[in-house]
Amino acid sequence: MSVRIGVITFPGSLDDRDAQRAIRLAGAEPVALWHGSHDLDGVDALVLPGGFSYGDYLRAGAIAALAPIMSEVKDAAAAGMPVLGICNGFQMLVEAHLLPGGLIRNAHQQFIRRDQRLRVENADTAWTSDFAAGQEITIPLKNADGGYICSAETLKQIEGDGLVAFRYVGVNPNGSLDDIAGLTNERGNVVGLMPHPEHAVEAGFGPNTPAAMRSGVDGLSFFSSAVSAVVSAAA
Numbered sequence: 001m002s003v004r005i006g007v008i009t010f011p012g013s014l015d016d017r018d019a020q021r022a023i024r025l026a027g028a029e030p031v032a033l034w035h036g037s038h039d040l041d042g043v044d045a046l047v048l049p050g051g052f053s054y055g056d057y058l059r060a061g062a063i064a065a066l067a068p069i070m071s072e073v074k075d076a077a078a079a080g081m082p083v084l085g086i087c088n089g090f091q092m093l094v095e096a097h098l099l100p101g102g103l104i105r106n107a108h109q110q111f112i113r114r115d116q117r118l119r120v121e122n123a124d125t126a127w128t129s130d131f132a133a134g135q136e137i138t139i140p141l142k143n144a145d146g147g148y149i150c151s152a153e154t155l156k157q158i159e160g161d162g163l164v165a166f167r168y169v170g171v172n173p174n175g176s177l178d179d180i181a182g183l184t185n186e187r188g189n190v191v192g193l194m195p196h197p198e199h200a201v202e203a204g205f206g207p208n209t210p211a212a213m214r215s216g217v218d219g220l221s222f223f224s225s226a227v228s229a230v231v232s233a234a235a
Helices: 016-025 069-078 088-095 152-160 220-234
Strands: 004-009 029-034 045-048 083-086 102-104 112-120 136-143 147-149 164-168 180-184 190-193
Touching (some): 004 220, 016 029, 069 083, 088 102, 088 190, 112 180, 164 190
Parallel strands (some): 004 045
Antiparallel strands (some): 164 180
16 A cells, blocks of 8 residues: 655655655655645654744744644554654644653753664664664764653653653763653554664765665664554554
8 A cells, every 4th residue: 555644744844754764764655734724635654753843933833833734743643553752743733632740851951963872772663663773873863952841740640651652872962861862652543752863864865884884774763663653553
């Protein structure tokens, strides 16, 4: 079957075209969607891309979480559609209460850009099934408001229910609680993370690896996982 994955563009989105390219490289058809629309155009999965929607005014992702199309995103997520929020998209997901907690200014108060090692904590989601639990991957990170926070009670629930999808390894770049880099909902169809997998999908343009410079393609497995999830659900 042909898998169609929508990428929603908001005012200030920067990585929507990169996400579309990653989807294409994973063997699916990218579909450009607009924040002001109420039409998901019949897609099978959704990506909320990185950037600085509305200039990060109020709080990062807070205004975008109220965009017209987010009503459809919430309904689609509730129906089980795979939804991935990357960086600013992760901020939108927590602001829209599709994932718990919140994201605040980095602990050192500075924008950070680095190739970040992550550990896959949950490989049973629509966006992580092509990984193995415990696998370490390298994904580019770039953010100013990436510090994950939540109440002590919520953190206990997240950890107890296995909702941490990824943790930072080697260094915690933004002060996130428990080194949390990404989360999933209980159903496993909604995933949010701060690092940018769409920037690690093509040899020659990804992170450095021991094999060669710019050869890292760990990010491609996010998108191939979603393709597999959609195909499996339709079988």
